Amino acid sequence: MLPTSGYKDIITKRGYKYHYYYVPAQGSKKTLLFSHGFPSTSQDWSRLVPHFEKQGYGIIVPDNLGYGGTDKPLDPAEYKGTLLAKDLIDIVDAEKVDKVIAIGHDWGSLIVARLASVAPERIFAYAFMAVSYSAPNPDYDFEAILKAQKEIFGYELFGYQKYLAEDTTAAVLEANWDTVFGIFWPEDPLVWRTDFAPLGALEAAIKEGKKRPLPSYLTEEDKKRMTKALFAGGLAAPTSYYKVQVRELDRDDERTIPKELYYPPTSSPIFFAATDKDFICLPSVQKAQLLNDNFKNHDVTIVDYDSSHWVLLSHAEELGKDLDKWLARIIPEY
Known part of the structure; x- marks a missing residue:
């Protein structure tokens, strides 16, 4: 610390x-x-x-x-x-x-x-x-990038961003945090390939409600500390980073x-x-x-x-x- x-x-x-x-x-x-x-x-x-x-x-x-x-x-x-x-x-x-x-x-x-x-x-x-x-x-085009990723890699690398950019998602993350934590910090990195990245995968995994073990680099105490720090202000503000990306709010600024x-x-x-x-x-x-x-x-x-x-x-x-x-x-x- x-x-x-x-x-x-x-x-x-x-x-x-x-x-x-x-x-x-x-x-x-x-x-x-x-x-x-x-x-x-x-x-x-x-x-x-x-x-x-x-x-x-x-x-x-x-x-x-x-x-x-x-x-x-x-x-x-x-x-x-x-x-x-x-x-x-x-x-x-x-x-x-x-x-x-x-x-x-x-x-x-x-x-x-x-x-x-x-x-x-x-x-x-x-x-x-x-x-x-x-x-x-x-000229960033989020939807075009998702389409290209699916064609090249077989799945949308940034599909999860669309879900995180929705106004109602922060509350869902907080209400299902034990499940979400195991997806964000998985023991098996392949979880990101199946249950996180592709379009619709994160939302489906949260609804499934599966609890996953912590990765070797985190302890239960780490999880408690991280959760406390994030929940102190909620996840509505942090998900704004994704809203900028998905809604292409950077375009005019970057011009x-x-x-x-x-x-x-x-x-x-x-x-x-x-x-x-x-x-x-x-x-x-x-x-x-x-x-x-x-x-x-x-x-x-x-x-x-x-x-x-x-x-x-x-x-x-x-x-x-x-x-x-x-x-x-x-x-x-x-």
């Missing part, structure tokens, strides 16, 4: 309160900014942060908008990627940090990616867990981004942790987003993990060591 004594609050320029864990850097050490996804809080990084904190790194770990001690607006338009990225820069500004190494997981990876569009001068390097870099796409800010500067190294047992964020698809001409002049490091989507929980020690190697290479004074 990240100690509660290390948390602070800030009001961003948008007027939202953000709750975040903060440790100042020692000497010339860089500051690491961690951004979590769904359904998580800053505590999801608690197995990785101490490794870097002991080495003197500065640490910033916010509860992203909709989670934990941070405000939870219910208007999905407040969760556009560029807005969330600017919120994180407000935190960085408040701590008077010049540049950070931004590290994201799941939806947190999208926020980290948008930092390249709204404040590339503030990011020294980028690291992505499970979800790779995603460039702005003002304002100049093409030259679609990708990080070539001077910013990139690390990607590919999760080989992830049946939604398929490693082949995620790697392809970094192994194309848009990144041919970038310093890209890709490491594969025998892990489900939740690599930061199941493989924290291994991940920490690999990030150490990467940091030692990209930071001269490391």
Whole structure:
């Protein structure tokens, strides 16, 4: 657990309160900014942060908008990627940090990616867990993507997003949480292929009401803690991330981004942790987003993990060591 004594609050320029864990850097050490996804809080990084904190790194770990001690607006338009990225820069500004190494997981990876569009001068390097870099796409067509995924992979990778984006779904998740927990954090990663990803699968699995065992990387105490943190504010706000995606609310916002800010500067190294047992964020698809001409002049490091989507929980020690190697290479004074 990240100690509660290390948390602070800030009001961003948008007027939202953000709750975040903060440790100042020692000497010339860089500051690491961690951004979590769904359904998580800053505590999801608690197995990785101490490794870097002991080495003197500065640490910033916010509860992203909709989670934990941070405000939870219910208007999905407040969760556009560029807005969330600017919120994180407000935190960085408040701590008077010049540049950070931004590290994201799941939806947190999208926020980290948008930092390249709204404040590339503030990011020294980028690291992505499970979800790779995603460039702005003002022509995003959710239904067309589902159709293409079904044709290529045999099932819709993002079919569950349509269900999570419905206004009534949050209440259903909360009312059936024991079942939902076993789907979101399954012992067998293949559950995501059968009972989560495809269109209609998540809703059907919840109605079935099957209870599943916890994965090896979580205890009953972990489940109680995570549940308490998520239920404190409910799941209506967190599901807004999916409403933005499915309802294509980012389109107009992303049209304002100049093409030259679609990708990080070539001077910013990139690390990607590919999760080989992830049946939604398929490693082949995620790697392809970094192994194309848009990144041919970038310093890209890709490491594969025998892990489900939740690599930061199941493989924290291994991940920490690999990030150490990467940091030692990209930071001269490391």
